[in-house]
Amino acid sequence: xxRTAALPxxxxxxxxxxxxxxxxxxxxxxxxxxxxxAGTAVVLPLVRRTRDPHQGLWALPGGWLDVDESLDAAASRxxxxxxxxxxxxxxxxxxxxxxxxxxxxxxxxxYWALIRPDEVPDGSVENVEWFDASxxxxxxxxxxxxxxxxxxxxxxxxxxSRIAHGLLADxxxxxELREVYETILGRHLDPANFRRQVEHSGTLIPTDRFRxxxxxxxxxxxxxxxxxLADRGPLDARP
Amino acid sequence: xxRTAALPxxxxxxxxxxxxxxxxxxxxxxxxxxxxxAGTAVVLPLVRRTRDPHQGLWALPGGWLDVDESLDAAASRxxxxxxxxxxxxxxxxxxxxxxxxxxxxxxxxxYWALIRPDEVPDGSVENVEWFDASxxxxxxxxxxxxxxxxxxxxxxxxxxSRIAHGLLADxxxxxELREVYETILGRHLDPANFRRQVEHSGTLIPTDRFRxxxxxxxxxxxxxxxxxLADRGPLDARP
Numbered sequence: 001x002x003r004t005a006a007l008p009x010x011x012x013x014x015x016x017x018x019x020x021x022x023x024x025x026x027x028x029x030x031x032x033x034x035x036x037x038a039g040t041a042v043v044l045p046l047v048r049r050t051r052d053p054h055q056g057l058w059a060l061p062g063g064w065l066d067v068d069e070s071l072d073a074a075a076s077r078x079x080x081x082x083x084x085x086x087x088x089x090x091x092x093x094x095x096x097x098x099x100x101x102x103x104x105x106x107x108x109x110x111y112w113a114l115i116r117p118d119e120v121p122d123g124s125v126e127n128v129e130w131f132d133a134s135x136x137x138x139x140x141x142x143x144x145x146x147x148x149x150x151x152x153x154x155x156x157x158x159x160x161s162r163i164a165h166g167l168l169a170d171x172x173x174x175x176e177l178r179e180v181y182e183t184i185l186g187r188h189l190d191p192a193n194f195r196r197q198v199e200h201s202g203t204l205i206p207t208d209r210f211r212x213x214x215x216x217x218x219x220x221x222x223x224x225x226x227x228x229l230a231d232r233g234p235l236d237a238r239p
Numbered sequence: 240x241x242r243t244a245a246l247p248x249x250x251x252x253x254x255x256x257x258x259x260x261x262x263x264x265x266x267x268x269x270x271x272x273x274x275x276x277a278g279t280a281v282v283l284p285l286v287r288r289t290r291d292p293h294q295g296l297w298a299l300p301g302g303w304l305d306v307d308e309s310l311d312a313a314a315s316r317x318x319x320x321x322x323x324x325x326x327x328x329x330x331x332x333x334x335x336x337x338x339x340x341x342x343x344x345x346x347x348x349x350y351w352a353l354i355r356p357d358e359v360p361d362g363s364v365e366n367v368e369w370f371d372a373s374x375x376x377x378x379x380x381x382x383x384x385x386x387x388x389x390x391x392x393x394x395x396x397x398x399x400s401r402i403a404h405g406l407l408a409d410x411x412x413x414x415e416l417r418e419v420y421e422t423i424l425g426r427h428l429d430p431a432n433f434r435r436q437v438e439h440s441g442t443l444i445p446t447d448r449f450r451x452x453x454x455x456x457x458x459x460x461x462x463x464x465x466x467x468l469a470d471r472g473p474l475d476a477r478p
Binding site for chain 2 (some may be wrong): 019020022023065067068069070071076092094095097098105107109
């Protein structure tokens, strides 16, 4: 078989590509104790749209990619501009590009991040509210689908990485760590089994300190920095 | 803290986004026995560029995203147009968008795929050659970096999924399966340990057939379809 490689002709293809715009959006999760409940929930900030399309609906924080900024920089900038949040680490999640996801043709490069509850600034930001990820209203565009995919990635990743660390203070009790897992996975974990598994994993180091309060004192642990966090591979080495 | 959410103004931001174009590229791996050697290599097809920028250099198969096609469809179309290959399954790898990766501003949504050696059509395609992924020349744009990232993803994924299946016939010997792992991971695996691990995993079903030839007969296995392949999550359900 011999076949001529049909390389795109510049004129037609470039004209078509010019009608496509690139945006970035960010799904940023934290945990929050639900009011009037003993449980915690995975929550994320959404921004109320102030113009069409979908004026009045809630949407992921984001904006257009500038011609002179990288994808990562655009994600950080638009997240800060819309919500005031500045997580230390954003990871690319997926590029969403269905033809009909917006009235005009938009490819959205979506990032995701975790932020510790104590890193969320106090006070409110205009047009921004935090929502329980498991009970979202109808969002703008395909943003319900995007959040669903980000939640799946979070649940998946918590199983084989230290990603729960991104939601905890430097020192924590085993009950606090288990609550992070239970909230993300959406199911109860047996305390004795959980203790056995994390003690066996070598990822935790017990400290000499204890959390005291209304319950009996609970030992504080910290993560063993010698054990690799989830490896992002060669992209980690990029400037 | 009260802050005004700085939503992008349509005029300036949209004008900037118009100067950015979207392309798709695909890294498609298979295994090939190296000439004059007992070993196999991970190989991928590259397309020689017939125009600037980087005329004459080798590049990943790809092209511009059409305004009326999805990202997945564009990846399949441009791969077929440039190489004649039509793998059954393409997975999105990453969006590459560094400002200086091309003379003009291009965001490339990169896909990757595996194809079995027997699925590669015979014969040659003009301007297309297969290269050993571990010994690439200087490629166009940031394509060396992209292949490096795809190789890392392949190595990573082979550890926790049945992805090796994408490189094997329906029935295979344990030695053939081990060779796939050894080639991808780039290291020797102990045959007895390997046999123990895969037999313990429950992912393989022994058949009553044997591979005969110059060596002693070796039992053929097939994958247990009841065990989940690597789960892509909710995106699998998308039309």
